[in-house]
Amino acid sequence: MNAEEKVLEAMTEAGQPLGTSKIAELTGLDKKDVEKAMKSLKESGKIVSPKRCVWEPAK
Secondary structure, eight states: OHHHHHHHHHHHHHOOBBOOOHHOOOOOOOOHHHHHHHHHHHHTTTTEEETTTTTEEOO
């Protein structure tokens, strides 16, 4: 499982919008790796931000 898949899985399982620090904590990934994965997920439209600094899977 790559970093993007781990980030998306953690967001889905949490059931609520999360920030990068919390995602890093849940996945065990380095925060820089989480930010890189989230950038890619944002560009592909797989995650959205319901409010500033938190993200959730797109519906």
